[in-house]
Amino acid sequence: MDAAHIRNFSIIAHIDHGKTTLSDRLLHRTGTITTREMEDQLLDSMDLEKERGITIKAHPVTMRYKARNGESYELNLIDTPGHVDFSYEVSRSLSACEGALLIVDAAQGVEAQTVANMHLAMKQNLTIVPVINKIDLPHADVPQAKRQLEDILAIAGDLAILASAKEGIGIDEILEAIVERIPPPKPTGAPSLQALGFDSYFDTYKGVVTHVRVFNGELKPGMLVKLFHSGKNVEIKEVGSFNPKPYVREKLEVGETGYMTANIKSPQEVKMGDTITDARHPSPALAGFKEIHPMVFSGIYPINTADYEHLKANLAKLQLNDSAFVYQAETSVALGFGFRCGFLGLLHLEIVQERLRREYGMDIIATYPSVIYQITLTDGTVKPVDNPAYLPEPTYIGKIEEPVVKAFVICPNEYIGDMMALITEKRGTVDHTETLDSRRVMLTSLLPLNEILIDFHDRIKSITRGYGSMDYEYAGYRESDMVKLDMLVNSEAVDAFSCIVHRDKAEGRGRALAAKLKEVIPRQQYAVAIQAAIGGKVVARETVGALRKDVTAKCYGGDVTRKRKLLEKQKEGKKRMKSFGSVNIPQEAFIEVLKA
DSSP states (O other): GGGGEEEEEEEETTTTTHHHHHHHHHHHHTTTTTTTTTOSSOOSSSSHHHHTTOOOEEEEEEEEEEEETTTTEEEEEEEEESGGHHHHHHHHHHHHHHHEEEEEETTTSSSSHHHHHHHHHHHHEEEEEEEEEESSSOOHHHHHHHHHHHHHHHHOGGGEEEETTTBTHHHHHHHHHHHSSSOOOOOOOOOOEEEEEEEEEEEEEEEEEEEEEEEEEEEEEOOOEEETTTTEEEEEEEEESSSSSEEEEEETTTTOOOEESSOOOOGGOOTEEEEEEESOOOOOOOOOOOOOOOOOOEEEESSSGGGGGHHHHHHHHHHHHHHHHOEEEEETTTTTTEEEEESSSSSHHHHHHHHHHSOOOOOOOOOOOOEEEEETTTTEEEEEEGGGGGGGOOGGGEEEEEEEEEEEEEEEEEEEEHHHHHHHHHHOOOEEEESSSSSSSEEEEEGGGSSSSSHHHHHHHTTTTTTTEEEEEEEEEEEEEEEEEEEEEEEEEEEEGGEEEEEHHHHHHHHHHHHHHHHHOOSSOOOEEEEEEOOOOOEEEEEOOOOOOOTTTOOOSSHHHHHHHHHHHHHHHHHHHHHHHOOOOHHHHHHHHHHH
């Protein structure tokens, strides 16, 4: 199809504002899927996405639409995730588009992720088509949503299309606006083929399947193309598009979005954002995407050590489908061989672990999540540390710097006091507050990343009864009084339970860990001390009581000195046992503590 009749667009919004429902409705209205095939969350193909009601992967799909002017158009839609941890998926998808539908919930208005995704689209110079969704809800406030579009995002409220994806209201207007407002793709003017690989996945039969957007020239089977990043030349075996399942096409032309398969067997050969060009007459590379840096690290180990190679192969396949995920091999005294994995956030970590368990059938255990600290040693060298095991001795440390994030929290006015208390509790500072409208405020604050890792998002939701939302961006490093907290079991440090925490919070953390360990460590013949220590100073202690054999059971009557002699003998034996005995911590104990 000629480029003038092609439109490439994405759907962006905050979580749960109706992106996936709208994409289902567009597929149905354009006849891409029949009523019989129709199901809720059609593009969310993973079980996890359907269960949690969130989009994790961006999904491309090609639709044919006959507009009111009588012309036929090819609409290439990419449905994107809304959660802050998957913003990399969004930025990759936007690079393959010329326009974006920005969806705002009529009842909830503009939220933190709406603003963040809008900025991502602006950076790519995309045409924004605002849509106010869910107008059928009884508490929908359309004038308020229009005002917020103008005040917060500087988009004229009159340009917004009023719709309800669930009821099918305004769908035709949206399709017409896509045709009229979003510009057609323009060739880059390069001498030969230029295509951007913006996503990929692994197929057992076809090998690596790459999602591509053609910017110049055409892509067809039998062509010899060059992958810029690896410098490898490969022959195209098949090209096609999605509707939403893959179907084969003769060729992909300028402006079209689809997939290609070639004789690529190894996931390492494909890089996201890579340019694909003609091997004989190469064109210059496209801009691609900025390298993404993981924010949160956690060790992933196979529960059965024989599964190590199997886990390694599966991590490579998963990385192909999720390029924001990184990993490298590491070993632990307690857990054996495994991988140090980097994630964009805690939901990302949770989803990757769940996908490894479900899609690849792996039995895995993950260590406590941590972040990268910058350690300045006394001789002036700077060393990045993401694992407490590699932290140098305190005498060699000049200062420790921790990563901080700039967090934007939007909440109703009445919860501002509670939100400030939460931010202070997490060692954060509130820079300034902005009133968004008569009901809501936005707090801009600086927070240490390791404080918001575990429960910050959940706490915001519970404090604001579900009305709060947050977004964050990386804001560099700052010096902090961090210490290494060691857990000692029978006076021996267990590296899997070590962590780096702020000095003020070390004692509380130590008490909680010691109490949990007391529950899960089996009793021995002697009392086992569980201690939390900072350097040589013990800050918390629990004791697992000894199993006691009744050595005086055989004494019936007789002199009391006989009983005392037996008890003294037992006491000596326990003392000797304690000095030689080692406590074997069962695998289940690690799993229980790391879950907690």
